[in-house]
Amino acid sequence: MIRIERGPWREMVNHAQAIYPNECCGAMIGTIDGDHKTVSHAIALDNVSAGSQAARYELRPKDLLRAEREARERKLDLIGIYHSHPDCGAYFSETDLKNSCPWYSFVVLSVEKGRFDHANSWLPNAEQTHAEKEELIWPES
Amino acid sequence: MARIMIPTPLRQFADKHDTVEMPGATVGEVLTGLTARFPDLKKHLYNDEGKLRSFVNVYLNDEDIRYMKKDATPVNDPDTLSIVPSIAGGRRV
Numbered sequence: 499m500i501r502i503e504r505g506p507w508r509e510m511v512n513h514a515q516a517i518y519p520n521e522c523c524g525a526m527i528g529t530i531d532g533d534h535k536t537v538s539h540a541i542a543l544d545n546v547s548a549g550s551q552a553a554r555y556e557l558r559p560k561d562l563l564r565a566e567r568e569a570r571e572r573k574l575d576l577i578g579i580y581h582s583h584p585d586c587g588a589y590f591s592e593t594d595l596k597n598s599c600p601w602y603s604f605v606v607l608s609v610e611k612g613r614f615d616h617a618n619s620w621l622p623n624a625e626q627t628h629a630e631k632e633e634l635i636w637p638e639s
Numbered sequence: 640m641a642r643i644m645i646p647t648p649l650r651q652f653a654d655k656h657d658t659v660e661m662p663g664a665t666v667g668e669v670l671t672g673l674t675a676r677f678p679d680l681k682k683h684l685y686n687d688e689g690k691l692r693s694f695v696n697v698y699l700n701d702e703d704i705r706y707m708k709k710d711a712t713p714v715n716d717p718d719t720l721s722i723v724p725s726i727a728g729g730r731r732v
Contacts (some may be wrong), residue, residue, distance in 0.1 A: 521729055554729035559696045563723045575647035583730040595730035599694045601648035601724060
């Protein structure tokens, strides 16, 4: 289960809506207690995809390294990655799966006509062949 | 000797260490030492062919070793190795 606190949730939704109609992306940091993850900070990162950013996102590994270091400095953990799907559902697409990493939760925010609509969290496997839905709790969910 | 920063999800396979000190003259030697000490880490970093998984990047301090000498990149005390995944995606199928 992954729970996102109000502050980071607001930042993630605002980020997704501000970047619309393109896809946004970022890192989520917080604490892990067994299967319970709590996101206390969101870090907006650049989408560096060279293709159409309305349908693709790519993180710069160096930015992720920076997020990991920031988490360590705060005595927190890098828990997951978020990105948005403009004008479509918060499913884990084939593109998401083929470019994923099994170490993190992947939160997808659906943005319809510029406004947040719904979200899901996904846990991909190491072979990048399947992603399991993870229970996601956000402030207004 | 290098410090290896272990990402949170992999610490369970490294006796819960967040950082591991490992001797070695090159990145390859340090990583071999790491997976010899913590064998459970190996399948998370390497595929069945013994190559780093496609999403795994290794940084020596702030540089990606792919743009240095890869496994043969020399390591000096007190260098830091970080394991960083490649992540991308998008709604397009």
